Amino acid sequence: MQQDGATEAEGQAQFRRRVFYIPGYDPIHPRRYRELYRKEGGDQAKISGYRIDQKPKTVKGPYGWHVTGQIGGAVTEADIEVLVWADIVKTSMERGIAGTYLQLVRTAWAYIGSGALFRLMRLRKGPMIAALYPIVFLLAQLALSLLCGWGLGLLVGLIHPALGWLAGLALVWAMLRAFKRWDNKVFAYYLMHDYAYSAQFKGANPPELEARMAQFRAAIRASLTEGFDEVLVVGHSSGAHLAVSILSDLLREGLPAGAAELSFLSLGQVVPMVSFLPKAGRLRGDLAYLSAQDSVAWVDVTAPGDGCAFALCDPVSVTGVAPEGKRWPLVVSAAFTQSLSPERWAELRWRFFRLHFQYLCAFDRPKDYDYFQITAGPLSLRRRYAGRVASKSRIETPLSGYRSLQ
Known part of the structure; x- marks a missing residue:
């Protein structure tokens, strides 16, 4: 796997990326993610020897920021947007x-x-x-x-x-x-x-969430023809299974002519919590569909140290809907116990909620997962993980009792 893209990227024209981040079930204002990116990106840049500069957003969208990355001798411009559904979360918590x-x-x-x-x-x-x-x-x-x-x-x-x-x-x-x-x-x-x-609906999406997902899909589709080299969708926690359905619907519609390269990074996913429920046929069908196509490269990153995620569980296979010819996701471990120093791991080990967000943070002993190189580096997700083998300790045993796809 290419870690910094120095050889391939030097001398290339400036790489432009659009990133759509879909948070999990989180009622907090999206400025939290902007400030987290600023702090942790700065820390990772110092540790890994590259540069990241963050500025106000330069494109349309409800909430985001602009990043310039100087990594491996190449310059990358990235526009990052948070796809907000915190208002739906807040309403659901008003009990x-x-x-x-x-x-x-x-x-x-x-x-x-x-x-x-x-x-x-x-x-x-x-x-x-x-x-x-x-x-x-x-x-x-x-x-x-x-x-x-x-x-x-x-x-x-x-x-x-x-x-x-x-x-x-x-x-x-x-x-x-x-x-x-x-x-x-x-x-x-x-x-x-x-x-x-x-x-509440035994795995089916509530109507208000389906409506918001349709808006997210429209925003992603529009960006595909705006001159970016890559459009990267990042789904964290519950946001991962939303992204699976959004991208599946987008592909079924057909990508526009001249579309940018489309990629999907799922982080700390909890897909089985939904896909194992009786009426999650929509999600199961989308998992099966997205796993067999090759228009979108899908990399799934979890870590056994994250007690809130289904670490190294292939969400398609464990749900029991892996089709013949399955290609995705590539299941990768962020390996917290190796990519964090013993001192840092001891500090974070029992902070379960903080660890669930570690995928978006700096590692003081980084291995081959670096959120900031993925979002602000000169290689697309597909190229970055080309040749990377899936984690040997991944779990693929089909265990869901419900396998319907609609």
Whole structure:
């Protein structure tokens, strides 16, 4: 694999790239991604000996930035845009305490009743622990609140039984409200909303999300004829399975004449959490379709150190929809334990949410994955990973109980 493109890229005309970043289930303003790119890109450039300059965006789009990369003797111009669906995420999180506990019951049943939970457990323990965490944590909060409310009710009930009931119920509600206010430290409500959003239609996309995906597809299509050498779609976490469907729809429509090279990088994907559900036929069909075509190079990067992702699980194969002639994705490990120094790994090891974003960050002992060379370097994704073999420890065992493609 070419790591910096020095030999091939020297003397080439300036390489122009358009990058569309699709975030996961994240309610935070996209400026977070701009600042993350600025900081981490600067750090990686110092470590790896190249230069990245970031400026305000120069193309149309709701939110993005412009990057000039000087890597391996070549200059690359990249326009990066965040495809925003944070407003949909925020709306889906606007549930009260009772509504969240109702979500808990429905989501648990969606995975347990369908058998998906038990099949997912056979893939990776990390993401299943992450999925069970909000259920266990919310139930523990409820149990503690009820226990304290019962105790207070007994004490006050010695004086006046009716007041005892009222005092007990008031304490239960007050404690549950306090737990919800403190959720920015434990993320139990946030994760519950995340899993509930995917499970609410048993794997089918909600209508508002399908509408937004159509807008994303139109933006990507328009960029293909704007003079760029490569249009790169990056899907992170839940954004990976959105990108699979967006790109599949785009290819089915037919690419415009003279289209730029189109590439897809999936990072920290959680595709099986959706594709294993009964009504995820649309996603399963898109996985099968995208894996067999050759118009879009698809590289899937995960790491066993990321407990929130289905690390090294080929999303097509484990879903059981790999067609004859399957070409993609190329499954690659970011190998956190090797690409981060022992000191840095010790610092990050138990920061699970931070590690889930490490794919977008600097590595102090980089190997063959470098987000900033991929997005601001002189080689397209296909050329960069040409000749790269898939990770030997990838998982391809088909485990989904649902294989319908529509």
